[in-house]
Amino acid sequence: MKRILTSELRAHAGERVLLQGWLHRRRDLSRVSFLVLRDRAGLAQVVLEQAPELQPETVLEIEGVAVANEQAPGGVEVHEPELRVLAEPADALPVELHRPEPPRRTGHGTSFQLPQQRRQSRLRPRKARCATR
Numbered sequence: 536m537k538r539i540l541t542s543e544l545r546a547h548a549g550e551r552v553l554l555q556g557w558l559h560r561r562r563d564l565s566r567v568s569f570l571v572l573r574d575r576a577g578l579a580q581v582v583l584e585q586a587p588e589l590q591p592e593t594v595l596e597i598e599g600v601a602v603a604n605e606q607a608p609g610g611v612e613v614h615e616p617e618l619r620v621l622a623e624p625a626d627a628l629p630v631e632l633h634r635p636e637p638p639r640r641t642g643h644g645t646s647f648q649l650p651q652q653r654r655q656s657r658l659r660p661r662k663a664r665c666a667t668r
Contacts, residue, residue, distance in 0.1 A: 536598065542576035544611045548603045552613065554579055555621070558593045561586060571608065572597060580604075580612040587618070594622040 536553045544552065556574035563569075568586035572579045572595060581597055589595075599616035 540576035541572065541574050541579040541609060544579055544601050544609055544613075545603075547601045548611055550601055552599065552601045554581075554597045554613065556595065558589050558591055558595055560591070561589065570595075570597075578608040580607040580609075581616050581618075582612055582614050583616060583618070589620070590624055590627070592624045593620060595619065596621055 536551070538553045538555055539547060541554065541556070544554075554572055554574065556572045556579075558570060559573035559578060560571040561568065562571075563586065566584070568583045570581040570583065570586060570589075572581055581599065596619040597613060597616045599613040601611050602614045603610060604612045
């Protein structure tokens with residue numbers, strides 16, 4: 536079976552597919568587990584009844600059936616997967632992944648600016664910044 540990228544998954548809905556990539560995130564619910572697989576093209580969600588214990592950034596190969604689901608990343612998820620670990624991370628990651636950035640504290644309360652807005656406000660000249668306060 537030929538490997539496909541996550542960006543091509545929608546075109547293969549209803550077919551058996553082979554994906555390879557890194558474990559991006561894992562979510563466990565009471566009856567089902569979700570693995571989010573990342574490759575160079577994007578993300579794909581894999582649905583498992585019982586997921587094995589895997590560390591983030593583990594390299595995986597997953598073969599399963601692509602099923603359309605609008606709630607999944609990309610609108611398609613993989614069911615009935617056969618999971619194979621290709622490589623595990625050598626060490627524990629030195630930083631925590633997927634931690635949301637805390638809101639900035641400003642003199643005017645908490646700021647929820649977008650990154651682009653923050654960059655623009657840093658680039659604004661000092662005199663213009665004083666005039667806008």
